[in-house]
Amino acid sequence: MDFDDTPEEAAFRAEARAWLDAHAIPKGHPDDFSDGLWSTAYDEDTYIERCRQWQRTLFEGGWAGITWPKEYGGRGLKPIHQVIFNQEQSRYGVSNGAFMISIGMAGPTILAHGTEEQKQRFLVPMLRGDELWCQLFSEPGAGSDLANLSTRAVRDGDGWVVTGQKLWTSSPERATWGMLLARTDPDVPKHKGISYFLLDMRSPGIEVRPLRQMTGEAHFSEVFLDGVRVPDENLLGAPGDGWRIAQTTLAAERGSIGGGRNMTPEMLIRHARRHGVANHPVVRQRIADAHIRFEVLRFLGYRMQTALSQGRTPGNEASIMKLAFARYMKALTETAIEVGGPHGMLASEEVGDEGIWVRRFLHAPSLRIAGGSDQVQANILGERALGLPPEPRPDKDVPYRELARGVR
Numbered sequence: 001m002d003f004d005d006t007p008e009e010a011a012f013r014a015e016a017r018a019w020l021d022a023h024a025i026p027k028g029h030p031d032d033f034s035d036g037l038w039s040t041a042y043d044e045d046t047y048i049e050r051c052r053q054w055q056r057t058l059f060e061g062g063w064a065g066i067t068w069p070k071e072y073g074g075r076g077l078k079p080i081h082q083v084i085f086n087q088e089q090s091r092y093g094v095s096n097g098a099f100m101i102s103i104g105m106a107g108p109t110i111l112a113h114g115t116e117e118q119k120q121r122f123l124v125p126m127l128r129g130d131e132l133w134c135q136l137f138s139e140p141g142a143g144s145d146l147a148n149l150s151t152r153a154v155r156d157g158d159g160w161v162v163t164g165q166k167l168w169t170s171s172p173e174r175a176t177w178g179m180l181l182a183r184t185d186p187d188v189p190k191h192k193g194i195s196y197f198l199l200d201m202r203s204p205g206i207e208v209r210p211l212r213q214m215t216g217e218a219h220f221s222e223v224f225l226d227g228v229r230v231p232d233e234n235l236l237g238a239p240g241d242g243w244r245i246a247q248t249t250l251a252a253e254r255g256s257i258g259g260g261r262n263m264t265p266e267m268l269i270r271h272a273r274r275h276g277v278a279n280h281p282v283v284r285q286r287i288a289d290a291h292i293r294f295e296v297l298r299f300l301g302y303r304m305q306t307a308l309s310q311g312r313t314p315g316n317e318a319s320i321m322k323l324a325f326a327r328y329m330k331a332l333t334e335t336a337i338e339v340g341g342p343h344g345m346l347a348s349e350e351v352g353d354e355g356i357w358v359r360r361f362l363h364a365p366s367l368r369i370a371g372g373s374d375q376v377q378a379n380i381l382g383e384r385a386l387g388l389p390p391e392p393r394p395d396k397d398v399p400y401r402e403l404a405r406g407v408r
């Protein structure tokens with residue numbers, strides 16, 4: 001592990017800092033939106049709009065898509081430069097978190113697997129913040145076992161007709177485009193008959209039904225697809241190559257979920273002081289635990305950074321980071337709720353900061369599921385990092401049509 005910037009990285013950091021000083025609002029500014037959807041100070045629409053404005057500022061300043069080739073609006077630099085910029089940006093009251101699925105997941109997938117026409121069509125509007133994307137992967141019965149998906153795409157003239165149901169789709173009602181996995185060949189084993197489409201969310205036949213979470217918000221939805229037409233030009237890669245392409249999207253997703261460092265142990269300490277329990281021995285122990293977990297995250301971050309700096313793609317590092325981050329958030333928010341005493345259970349506006357902690361507490365379990373559950377990350381690490389025997393996969397070579405959920 002190497003903790004220091006190279007001279008070139010240090011120069012880049014200084015340049016980023018100078019630009020951010022001139023263009024970004026500071027933390028604590030009345031319009032600070034760096035807390036993302038954790039905050040109760042603004043609603044989701046306001047957050048997305050502020051992210052959109054900031055994304056445009058980044059684009060115009062030449063700081064959007066730092067690793068993307070220049071011909072698609074990027075800066076043509078290495079992943080380590082993006083990490084450095086993110087580190088610097090996190091010191092300001094700004095965020096482009098609403099574009100995580102677009103720029104963080106759809107963008108790298110199209111860059112890696114798209115045709116020249118697809119890159120020309122989608123990448124610049126994405127970087128400029130004009131178009132939001134959603135991810136239409138999960139289905140009832142196809143989450144951890146994603147390859148089990150049953151949404152069908154059937155060839156029809158110069159395009160495809162898609163029918164099926166997606167589940168847990170984050171913000172599809174705001175998205176203009178969706179990354180869609182659908183089965184195009186049920187006669188081959190489940191991983192082989194999947195194709196990857198770029199779906200225009202304004203197409204006829206798409207119905208979005210919001211699902212309310214225990215936070216009270218409807219962050220994700222069910223999406224019903226009833227005879228939705230997708231032109232051939234919006235197939236990404238070859239028919240049947242969807243599983244391989246989806247790995248690019250999923251790896252990007254894992255890497256991005258573990259990256260947040262907005263919620264610090266200092267916030268918990270301030271909260272404990274407000275309630276006069278900062279010196280309670282049990283609370284002190286829990287704060288120390290949060291601090292240790294946060295430090296572990298910091299060092300895991302260095303590990304990812306080192307891999308990127310050396311030109312490697314973090315794989316296992318991203319899984320470890322995601323696991324550690326989800327566990328940290330659970331521990332931190334549980335302690336905060338306990339520290340709050342009876343008020344800790346209230347989420348109303350009147351109780352100010354208490355409401356924020358309740359929201360964070362109720363949101364934290366979803367981090368252990370989204371982007372691949374804790375157990376699935378542990379399986380990945382068991383197999384790929386520790387070399388343990390793989391899980392038995394008896395259905396791996398069986399044609400999808402012959403499986404329990406297969407199309408008959």
Ligand SMILES: Cc1cc2nc3c(=O)[nH]c(=O)nc-3n(C[C@H](O)[C@H](O)[C@H](O)COP(=O)(O)OP(=O)(O)OC[C@H]3O[C@@H](n4cnc5c(N)ncnc54)[C@H](O)[C@@H]3O)c2cc1C
Nearest residue numbers: 135136137138143144168169170366369370371372373375
């Ligand atoms: C906040 C949030 C946002 C999301 N956004 C999106 C989105 O935008 N687009 C999208 O496509 N999906 C999205 N998802 C869905 C997410 O990817 C799935 O929830 C996740 O992959 C788990 O799938 P599942 O819910 O079907 O659970 P299941 O796969 O049914 O798992 C149920 C339980 O069984 C365990 N389990 C399953 N298989 C194994 C195994 N082999 N070994 C050990 N344990 C196992 C799991 O860990 C879990 O505890 C989102 C989820 C959340 C929580």
